[in-house]
Structure formats: C-alpha cells, structure tokens
Amino acid sequence: MHKSGLTELEAIIAVARRGSFRAAAHELGMSPTALSNAVAALEKRLDVRLFNRTTRSVSLTEAGDRFIARIAPAVSEIDQAVENINAHRNTPVGRLRINSFALAARVVLKPIILEYMRRYPDMKVDIVTEGRFVDIVAEGFDGGFRLTEEVPRDMIAVPAGPEMSFAVVGAPSYFAARERPQTPDDLLNHECIRSRLGSGAIYHWDFRYKDKIRSIDVPGQLCLDEGELLLQAARAGAGLANLPLWLVEDDIRTGRLIRVLEEWSISYSRLAFYYPSRKNISAGLRAFVSLLREIEAKSRHGKP
Template sequence: MARTRSGLAEYEAVVAVARLGSFRAAAVELGMSTSALSHAVAALEARLGVRLFNRTTRSVSPTDAGDQFIARIAPALGEIGQAVEAVNSHRETPTGTLRINTSAGAARMILAPIVLEYLRRYPEMNVVIVTEGKLVDIVGQGFDAGIRLAEAVPNDMIAVPIGGDQRMLVVGAPSYFRDSPRPQVPDDLLGHECIRARMASGSIWRWEFECRGQAIAVDAPGRLVLDEMTLMLEAALAGVGLAYLSQWSVAGHIAAGRLVPVLEDCSPPYPGLCLYYPGRRHVPAGLRALIGLIRERNAAGVSFNGEIPIS
C-alpha cells in the first residue's frame, strides 16, 4: 500500500472546514488565505485519492469518506493540541493564539483595559476576537473562551467575573429636553420619542427598571429603531430622542454636558460581564494568563460599566 504523508496543517484545515462549513471562515480562523487553505485541502485529497468535501457555489459539506476521515483525525488533533499546550504551560511566557467570542459592546469595553494590556504583557500571544449578537457554542466553533453578561453564561461553563456590576441609564441631549419635560417615572416614557433597540432575535428590547423594589418593563415608543449601540448614542447626542444605554458608554458625555440622565433612581445595577470557558478541558496557558490578568484587576478593585450586548 502506498504510504501517504501530510502535514498537520492540512489535517487542521480539513477539520476547520468541516466544522465551520466554509473555506473562508476556516481560513480566517487558521490565519491563512482562502486560496492557500483550498490548495492544502486539494493536495491532501489528491494524495489520498478521495474527495473529502462536496463543494458548490453556496455550500461545503463532507462526503461520506470525509466524515469518516474527520471523525478519526479530529480527536487526534485535539490530543496533539493539548500536548502542545501542556508543554507551553512550562514556559515562562505563553505563546500561541487565543480565540474569544463575544458581543460588539463587550468587545469595546474590554479592548483597551484588558486585551491591549494582555498583548503588552505577553508579546508571543495573538488574540482573535469574533463579535456576534447571538450566543454560540464556543467549543463547537473552536473558541477558547467567551465573554457575555453573567446571566447569559451557560450553566456548564466556568465563569470569571470581569469588573463590577453594570448599570443602564436613560439619557437625552439638552436640545431634546428644551421641548420635552424630563420623565419622572418609567411610564412617562410612553409620552416621549425614544430610540428603540432591535435585538438579534428580531424583537424590540423593552426598557427595564426597578422603582422602590418593583420591576417595571416599558415598551418605549419611537420612530427610530437601531440594532447597534454606537448608533443609538449618536442619535441621542443629535437630540433625536431618549436612549437607554450603559453608564460606561455615556459617562463622558454626561460629564461634558452633552447628555442628561433621567430616571436614575429607577436604574439599579445588575451583574456584569464574565469570561467563561469549558471546565472539562485542559486550560491553555494563554487563557490562564488572561484569567490571571482579569482576577488581578478584580482584586485591585478595578471596575467599569460596560455596554450591554444585544443578544
């Protein structure tokens, strides 16, 4: 029987394409060009003499032979990766790539104080952050960790709090309040022009409050519906209407007088962001280093209010 030889990179390419269902997505994850990845898979197929994928202009799926092949090599690749990580754990400085899935709002919050500091401390580490509105299976999608609000972290994951509690505020520009009275209770919002938030599910986000121990949810009315918090902030600054945004994202504008907060007594704090990861796996050295940095910040009492992810 002819002996076949192949590099681990080709096997990793095949497994990534099968998992993600896309040559382009697999190339991004592996840090290579789509053409290089396609050539690697084609070269392996040529050596094996078997087609591993059915390709169309719209989809990629494993053939029966591909399914069998991937089922055998994927666990082996996982073992090799864990072996490499185990060796790296003995290094003074971790090396490799850390892949994190989060929301756009959470990514904005953690980028400067955590991720950039992490890169400064560990120059041999790379960080790939993928932002999505919806929760994903971080294990199945090949991520080392996720960052979401504490209430959204899956029960089977280990969670590490990031900073302290968060808080949402209703804000409006001074120009808006020249023609409209400030709301005194949440129900007053029904008579105001509000900038509404569309969630990833397609539903409209109801503004949630707590007044004297009573939970209140308001379907805030308004003609403008947006699905990105930065756009909502821009609209609020322009005086279009009231917006419901994180204290972290509006604090500077409030201090400068560009925005005015209202209903503060009905805007209590809530549990903030957590980094989470599967506990049943070996924790990579790079992820352990990130967890250490987060816990260091927490121990020092460093907190921040982050923008709520729409999910």
C-alpha cells in the same frame, strides 16, 4: 504552520466543522487562499476528493466524512499533547480567540486584553465582535464576553470589569417638544430606541428607586443591537436611549445629551468572561483566566 504542525489535517477538520473555507480560515488564523491550498494539496496527495464545493456551500463527501471521523480524535490528542508541553514553558504561546459584543470589547480592551498581551508577548489575541449570541465551542472560540445573566449555564464564568450603571438620555432636540419623563411609567408615552440582546430578546429597561422596582418594555419605532448605533441615534434626536453611563458621560457633560430619571437609575449588571467547562484548557486560556481573577481580587481590595 498551525499550532500542532498538522496544517492540512487541521484545515480539513475546520472546514468540515464550519462548512465554509472563509470561516475555517478565520478560525485558524490563515488566509482563505492558504487554507484552500492546504486542502487541495491533501486531496491531491490522497487522490480523493474530501469536499463537495459549490459557490454557496461546502460539504463532506462520503470519503471525507469517513476520513474526518478517523483523524479528528488523533489530531485532538496531538493538539492536547502540544498544549501540555506548552504548560511547562515560562510563558504560553499560541492564539486566543474571543467572541464579544462591541461595547464589552471596548470595556475590556485596555485593562484586560492589552495587559494580557504585555505579559504574554508570544500570545496572539483575536477578538470577533458581534451582537448575536454564538455557540463559542461550535464556532471555534476559546471564550467570550457577555453580560453575566446571558452566560450559558454549562459555561464557567469569571467576572470582568465593574458593575455598569445605566443612564436614560435624550438629545436637546428630542426634548424641544416633549416633557421630560418623571417616572419610568412616563416612558410609555415617549419614543424610545429599543435594543436587542445577543440572545435575540428585546431588552427591557429596569429601574429601582428605594424599594420600588420597575421593568418597562419601552415603545419605539427603532430597534438596534449595537451600543454605538444607539448612541448615534440618541444624539440625532431619534428618541430616548438607555446606555452604560461610561459611554454617555462626555455627552451629558457637554450638553449633547440630557440625562433623565437619574433617581431611578441602577447599577444593572457586570460583564463576565466565559469558557467551556473542560478538564484541560490551553495554557494561553489558563493564563487569561488567571489574569481576570487577579484583576478581580485587586478590585475587591481597592487596589489599582
């Protein structure tokens, strides 16, 4: 059963919210078959069809719409009551759903996620990685990881991880017939691998050298939205890439990639975990936020 023991009711609420049996099943941690069976069992018991189903879409019937409007507040109250009881346990129990872009998930997996699971063995963590920026509330996530500047203003943000230094790199094959750029403006005459932020905006390459600051909308045929793809393209000689230093350190050390414009590099941003500014949050989310604040405090004081 799901967390409140009201599997069938939570199933139809999730399907109504997501407009998809598969997406609702993923949100609830159920198999699509189990969720479909739960909805069908409730419809059979009520002797009323709650959803119109086609091969491409799912929508509420008039009866289903009225039913959801009446039960959703009550189910929410029951879930909150369960969470209130959970808060009195020694350790939280349940599931934490987190949205993140792939590189961020790699940064936080070992020092944060695995540590959280070690401390709270009754908690399950479900991380969904995608480049696009999603509405975490509408899509049923407890929180998400993004660059600090991308966090919506109506969300609470908690720093996660150190500042990220970036490096402009290219493969030896790329430089075989090209001069290495000496200033950021030289990039305008190079083939660059552009990247798209989760918001959909094209990422401008930012640089600082002493009191000089430059932001370049670099040219390039190829635009990608995932760090590993950018790295593979750079290794293949497709162009210059601007990537987190930790991601390319081994390639630079082994000579697989060549770093340029090092004097202009800048510690650009930090990751943040963000979540809705609600008065009541689950015990599992509260414990996760507490762990992040603990790690941040240790980092400020230089403790391991």
